[in-house]
Amino acid sequence: MKRATIKDVAEAAGVGVATVSRVLSGGSASPETRERVLAVAAQLDYRPSALGRNLRQRRTGGIGLLLPDLTDSFHGGLAEGVLACARSAGEPVVIGSTGDDPEQEAELIGMLLEQSVDRVIAVPAGDADTWRPALKAGMGVVFADRLPYEPDAAEEEATAAVDELMMLDGVPAAPASRPAVRPRPLDVPAVLTDDRSGIRTAVQYLRGLGHRRIAYLGGPGRERRVEAFRQAVGGVPDEELIVFSDGSRDSAYAAASGLFQTRPDLTAVLAGGNMLGEAAVLAARELDLRVPRDLSVIMFDDVPWAELCFPPLTVIAQPARDMGYRAAELVLRTGPRRPRSVLLPTELVIRGSCGPRL
């Protein structure tokens, strides 16, 4: 049994297809005609096919959503936010999981392009070069949670972008030694959490507890957080206390475990993401480090398990769902002027994993 087409409706209602189209998209029509068309359409269970419409309008009208990993509850929350907004706008969402791999990301971008999905929200895995094709093709892109780094002058560019954003925070960037002019990396709106303020809050909290040797566990694509950490601890940071992992659980665990073993003198650790936090807790437990007696742990990003953990984890919460919702709003805003980026606040949630230095 085939689906009814606009033509079927037109015939059955004794009008032209154009009229049906108009009625269904709220155009002008005599009340009488409108009535009849609507009735027939309902009777035939007619649904306008998005296929025809999209082809005609040369756009799909959906939203692409590219995330590193749906298993991560932060990304899950982000996705929920996007979906909520998309639904209220009646837009379908095409999702892809990149595994934090630039190649897969590039492939997925290609797929979206092929589907004529012209708007996309992404937690980018690749660098600016990965994204340039999408931009050149005229896609409306909004980044969430982080920005793609510049392949060449990675650090400087990233810093520049961050500085600009940090102005919103009310704290002007250090005038520092910045070369004259530098081309902004990617001129794309983004929804980010206020890493700098979150990290600063965490470090201050730890300091207030008497901690001086604070370590930082970082993940990939998180330059802003490390930078903020360095700034927050002030002076010349002890670089040995700053360790990184790639996106995997194993590497996170290895980083945490290695750190705790080489630097038994540290008394507190700040995990730059929920997977790192998980690794820190596990590694500490494995090494018989009691939390918070021997080691205070604080984690960036709140997750359901933080409360169930022993001891319950103190965290810097970021509004994952809101981020998604805002990102969707931005990408949907088809205004003449390009939307501005958004910086969302964090919140320190004190539970039981941080204690005074003994």
Add this chain to the structure above:
Amino acid sequence: MKRATIKDVAEAAGVGVATVSRVLSGGSASPETRERVLAVAAQLDYRPSALGRNLRQRRTGGIGLLLPDLTDSFHGGLAEGVLACARSAGEPVVIGSTGDDPEQEAELIGMLLEQSVDRVIAVPAGDADTWRPALKAGMGVVFADRLPYEPDAAEEEATAAVDELMMLDGVPAAPASRPAVRPRPLDVPAVLTDDRSGIRTAVQYLRGLGHRRIAYLGGPGRERRVEAFRQAVGGVPDEELIVFSDGSRDSAYAAASGLFQTRPDLTAVLAGGNMLGEAAVLAARELDLRVPRDLSVIMFDDVPWAELCFPPLTVIAQPARDMGYRAAELVLRTGPRRPRSVLLPTELVIRGSCGPRL
């Protein structure tokens, strides 16, 4: 700058559009022509538009994915599995979050229909009636994790379907008092976890530890698990020890807390899902019930936090990712014969939340 169309390529290569189409979809063409077309296509950065193709073929070719909640790590894993399979098949995935609400689900089904997405994988929220329209429209549907219940004869039908599946388990359903003929509810393939065996294992484990008063915390759409629980405890189950919640966190907490307070004599609780498990742990902690000394807790579904919990939670793990992958395989299998359902095994992961009855 407009995207190149097949026509542009044809002109630039000095051939007809059909030839271009053939070359790009692996049809026959002289090596020479093929070469030239490919070169021109690459040079023009040509991407065939899915829009045109889909309209022509009257189908989108994507996969719809409808889940209750992406924040739940089980669903996240499921989604990852689906995406992995879909990517290797080059199919886009359109996702929707139903919030476990039949109405939203129905709406999303409508959206997929409109998009001509003709295959969908779902963890259904609604009943059979919600799904009949999709089936009638010729959608290829595969359910994951659970089956839609029958609105009228809810219990009987569900049980019938389960019995049939349980045969795969090697354990024939009890011949019991089953009426002669009964129409199967929805004839749709599904990928389910072997709830019966999982629940049985859990109950036996608990029994082996000496527990006799075992409670069950159930969620919505989980008739099979409760039924399995009743069967596993045998005899006439103490119905007061079986409590339910709707999908929300609050209701789960309320159910657990209420249960623990009204029945202080229970010594073990089996949570029928990860949110229920979370609630059980929290409620126990709130009531100063020590786990596992005062109360043994076991949870259906493994999650990352189970290991971080205190004490680490003993669980019945189900292969979320595999479920998604298998479901995608099923829905993609365009065979002449309808694919059969799949029952996936569970695994008891013993950690520290269950102890002997004291």
Add this chain to the structure above:
DNA sequence: CTGAAAGCGCTAACAC
């Protein structure tokens, strides 16, 4: 206010 007609980009007959 309404209908006829022209495509949107692509594939699949069908001719050559």
Add this chain to the structure above:
DNA sequence: GTGTTAGCGCTTTCAG
């Protein structure tokens, strides 16, 4: 082997 052509279902001028 390759080109021509006819739509897929819809929106949108453009006449009436």
